[in-house]
Amino acid sequence: MSMEATNASSKKVPLxxxxxxxxxxxxxxxxxxxxxxxxxxxxxxxxxYNLFNLSRTVASYGFIAAAQMMVVVIGGMNVSVGSxxxxxxxxxxxxxxxxxxxxxxxxxxxxxxxxxxxxxxGQLITRLKLAPFVITLAMSFIYDGVATGVxxxxxxxxxxxxxxxxxxxxxxxxxxxxxxxLLVLVLVVVFRFTxxxxxxxxxxxNEAAARLSGxxxxxxxxxxxxxxxxxxxxxxxxxxxxxxxxxxxxxxxWMLYSxxxxxxxxxxxxxxxxxxxxFFCGALILTMVRNGLTMLNVDIYFExxxxxxxxxxAVSVESIRSRxxxxxx
Amino acid sequence: MKKLVSLLLALMMLFSxxxxxxxxxxxxxxxxxARENLSWEFKxxxxxLVCYWPAPDVFFDNYVLQGLEAFExxxxxxxxWRVGTxxxxxxxxxxxxxxxxxxxxxxxxxxxxxxxxNALYKDLYDSGAKVVNYAGLVDDPQESAMTLCSNVYVQxxxxxxxxxxxxxxEGTIIDVLEQLGDVNTQKRQQGxxxxxxxxxNVSIVQTLADITTAAQGHEKVSDALAANAGVKGIIAxxxxxxxxxxxxxxxxxxxxxxxxxxxxATMDQGVEVMEGIANGYVDHTVSQNGWAMGYVSPLILMxxxxxxxxxxxxxxVDTGYIFITAENQDSWQTDIEAAAMQMIASLETDVLxxxx
Numbered sequence: 166m167s168m169e170a171t172n173a174s175s176k177k178v179p180l181x182x183x184x185x186x187x188x189x190x191x192x193x194x195x196x197x198x199x200x201x202x203x204x205x206x207x208x209x210x211x212x213x214y215n216l217f218n219l220s221r222t223v224a225s226y227g228f229i230a231a232a233q234m235m236v237v238v239i240g241g242m243n244v245s246v247g248s249x250x251x252x253x254x255x256x257x258x259x260x261x262x263x264x265x266x267x268x269x270x271x272x273x274x275x276x277x278x279x280x281x282x283x284x285x286x287g288q289l290i291t292r293l294k295l296a297p298f299v300i301t302l303a304m305s306f307i308y309d310g311v312a313t314g315v316x317x318x319x320x321x322x323x324x325x326x327x328x329x330x331x332x333x334x335x336x337x338x339x340x341x342x343x344x345x346x347l348l349v350l351v352l353v354v355v356f357r358f359t360x361x362x363x364x365x366x367x368x369x370x371n372e373a374a375a376r377l378s379g380x381x382x383x384x385x386x387x388x389x390x391x392x393x394x395x396x397x398x399x400x401x402x403x404x405x406x407x408x409x410x411x412x413x414x415x416x417x418x419w420m421l422y423s424x425x426x427x428x429x430x431x432x433x434x435x436x437x438x439x440x441x442x443x444f445f446c447g448a449l450i451l452t453m454v455r456n457g458l459t460m461l462n463v464d465i466y467f468e469x470x471x472x473x474x475x476x477x478x479a480v481s482v483e484s485i486r487s488r489x490x491x492x493x494x
Numbered sequence: 495m496k497k498l499v500s501l502l503l504a505l506m507m508l509f510s511x512x513x514x515x516x517x518x519x520x521x522x523x524x525x526x527x528a529r530e531n532l533s534w535e536f537k538x539x540x541x542x543l544v545c546y547w548p549a550p551d552v553f554f555d556n557y558v559l560q561g562l563e564a565f566e567x568x569x570x571x572x573x574x575w576r577v578g579t580x581x582x583x584x585x586x587x588x589x590x591x592x593x594x595x596x597x598x599x600x601x602x603x604x605x606x607x608x609x610x611x612n613a614l615y616k617d618l619y620d621s622g623a624k625v626v627n628y629a630g631l632v633d634d635p636q637e638s639a640m641t642l643c644s645n646v647y648v649q650x651x652x653x654x655x656x657x658x659x660x661x662x663x664e665g666t667i668i669d670v671l672e673q674l675g676d677v678n679t680q681k682r683q684q685g686x687x688x689x690x691x692x693x694x695n696v697s698i699v700q701t702l703a704d705i706t707t708a709a710q711g712h713e714k715v716s717d718a719l720a721a722n723a724g725v726k727g728i729i730a731x732x733x734x735x736x737x738x739x740x741x742x743x744x745x746x747x748x749x750x751x752x753x754x755x756x757x758x759a760t761m762d763q764g765v766e767v768m769e770g771i772a773n774g775y776v777d778h779t780v781s782q783n784g785w786a787m788g789y790v791s792p793l794i795l796m797x798x799x800x801x802x803x804x805x806x807x808x809x810x811v812d813t814g815y816i817f818i819t820a821e822n823q824d825s826w827q828t829d830i831e832a833a834a835m836q837m838i839a840s841l842e843t844d845v846l847x848x849x850x
Contacts, residue, residue, distance in 0.1 A: 207721065214750065215720035218538050222713060310579075318550040320708070320737065320765050332748045404709060408741040409748075414707040414734075459717035465703040466674060 188431035203240030207460040224341035228400035233423030235393040240436025241297035245305035250416030253398035258321025258411025279398025287387030316413040331407030369436025502739030516573015546577040558691025583610035602791035604629040610655040636808025666699035666727025672732035682731035736760035738772040783813040801849035
């Protein structure tokens with residue numbers, strides 16, 4: 166082996182090592198692996214229509230996961246994420262179908278509805294000093310009950326042109342995906358370069374220490390809950406925009422998938438960390454697995470089991486990696 | 495002050511949401527004519543009737559409840575109707591047992607769990623109540639006097655035959671199912687597969703399942719359409735899956751304006767489905783007779799309370815169905831009315847027998 170080659174290889178090892186110790190490395194590796202598997206074993210995975218579909222679904226799950234992530238980073242949990250989605254879908258649909266409001270008014274009102282839900286969650290969590298899981302679980306019944314009680318399960322028609330966002334293209338991809346990229350960039354800026362972001366991570370990392378250092382932890386908790394539910398409201402509108410129908414059953418399975426994206430993406434469920442690449446890959450992995458299972462035409466009786474195995478695998482890899490990485494550092 | 499404003503906004507939101515709540519569509523059946531065909535003079539003044547549906551649902555609101563209200567009006571009886579909070583047997587058991595404890599003894603119930611419902615029916619019968627199962631079949635052996643619902647196998651079979659005919663008797667089909675553990679889903683799947691088996695040039699290219707919400711249906715159908723370029727037909731045999739299928743088809747044509755027409759068959763008359771028929775991306779849907787379920791079930795229970803017995807214990811009484819297409823999308827209710835009338839007229843001869 167020449168001297169140059171030896172030098173090159175010694176330079177490569179630290180690079181790989183540096184990649185390996187990152188919390189997003191397992192998510193990135195899993196993403197690449199899944200793309201390869203589905204590309205090789207299915208004929209339509211890389212077709213234009215499927216990639217377009219995938220980009221839209223990734224974006225939808227991305228916003229849903231962002232709703233969960235905003236409270237996971239402070240060590241909390243929002244069980245009501247799907248119920249807020251359902252309620253906001255109903256609000257959006259009602260304002261369009263029954264109140265005949267223009268889209269430009271419906272969008273902010275729906276987001277405000279989500280923010281109010283989050284404010285209520287946050288206030289209850291900080292005032293009653295109960296676990297976020299318990300509070301948001303109880304609130305999920307209330308939001309869900311109001312959504313169902315008002316809609317009676319009926320879907321609402323949306324304004325003409327509202328589905329443009331969900332079906333439109335932008336720079337070769339979907340508009341939804343472009344929005345998701347924008348969201349990820351905003352999250353990077355917030356968590357890396359703003360005081361608010363750093364305070365959020367500090368509260369998530371060690372709330373007692375954060376309080377001692379002067380951070381108003383309760384205020385951060387309320388704000389994160391508001392952002393969480395606001396994000397759920399946006400996710401609800403994006404999904405409505407894609408389907409062209411405001412169905413009150415929207416959000417029924419959001420809780421599970423939103424937590425899964427965070428876990429797969431290497432975001433600690435104990436709070437205190439955020440990785441944009443991991444978060445992005447987490448949404449991508451979950452979407453690809455669901456899409457890929459349909460593409461592979463797997464046995465319908467075992468489909469859920471396959472999904473569970475792949476999610477478990479992705480989460481386990483991250484757990485093993487983090488333990489090995491701790492030893493390496 | 496800020497908190498007060500937020501609270502006021504929250505209250506405003508709730509009130510405005512409630513104020514805009516939607517009304518239902520109407521089915522107009524001439525029940526007085528149907529009633530005239532009944533010869534039995536009912537003995538009781540007041541019958542303690544209960545109608546249970548497992549969870550909020552458009553089908554119940556739009557059709558079953560209307561039948562129930564028409565029955566109340568025609569017979570001067572009150573039906574205590576309840577809709578469960580969750581589609582689980584547990585919630586159904588608790589609600590119905592609670593109502594039984596309050597003295598109600600005539601139940602018509604949509605079994606939440608096709609296996610577990612029988613245990614509830616048996617318990618109710620053992621306690622002296624009478625039960626009619628409706629809206630969907632439950633597993634054998636039957637523990638209710640009878641089941642009033644459409645024949646889901648026949649519906650799925652005939653809907654598939656119609657779809658194949660629309661496809662020109664050739665090509666591939668995507669079969670969209672709901673929950674696999676449901677006996678009704680299994681019968682629907684069998685109906686689709688049996689119909690396809692009769693045509694050598696038609697095959698099922700993919701089966702989708704485990705769909706419990708319209709959103710899940712939308713996502714799965716979109717993925718399946720991407721996976722199966724050139725598919726010629728797609729069929730959903732459950733109402734929820736049909737809603738997802740209809741929105742997915744609208745999305746498919748919006749994103750692929752030059753795409754070939756994919757023949758599409760659905761179930762029920764959901765908003766999304768009827769919009770699909772009007773816009774041409776759903777070719778036909780199957781309308782089940784929910785109105786008859788809501789009207790005839792309590793009527794049968796009154797007969798049972800008066801000592802009448804089912805001719806065949808646990809028999810399936812077919813409430814019928816019709817196809818809705820672009821041609822009859824505005825007039826299909828007439829056909830439903832005719833089916834309901836016929837059913838009411840035949841109760842004393844074909845369904846029940848007089849006390850000896």
